[in-house]
Amino acid sequence: MKKIILGLMATFLSLTILPLQSFASTTEEPSSLVAPKPAESAEAKTLELRLNEINAMDMSKLKSSEKKNMRKEVRSIKHELREIGGGVYLSVGAILLIALLLIILL
Numbered sequence: 001m002k003k004i005i006l007g008l009m010a011t012f013l014s015l016t017i018l019p020l021q022s023f024a025s026t027t028e029e030p031s032s033l034v035a036p037k038p039a040e041s042a043e044a045k046t047l048e049l050r051l052n053e054i055n056a057m058d059m060s061k062l063k064s065s066e067k068k069n070m071r072k073e074v075r076s077i078k079h080e081l082r083e084i085g086g087g088v089y090l091s092v093g094a095i096l097l098i099a100l101l102l103i104i105l106l
Contacts, residue, residue, distance in 0.1 A: 009103060044084050047077050 054074055059067055090098075 005106065006103070009106060013099060044081060047081055047084075051077055 051074065054070055057070075059070070062070070
């Protein structure tokens, strides 16, 4: 019974992990299903420009209180950029760990 379940699990995982290329020969124009919101992308660009400005600044001329304010600003900008980007990113190691846990537990 365990061999059957293990075989089915391995088959299922191999079919979901391997890319399917059944539509590789189509000649249709690719369409963008999810278009980025222009307000978010413009806002993200301005935030990135501000981060670049802060990184280019000479921090040795600033007072400690000004440096502290800059660090707080950088943290808030990075937090806003993470919120704008959204999404969940999984590394290959995390995916392998989840797959191993599923195999062991099931």
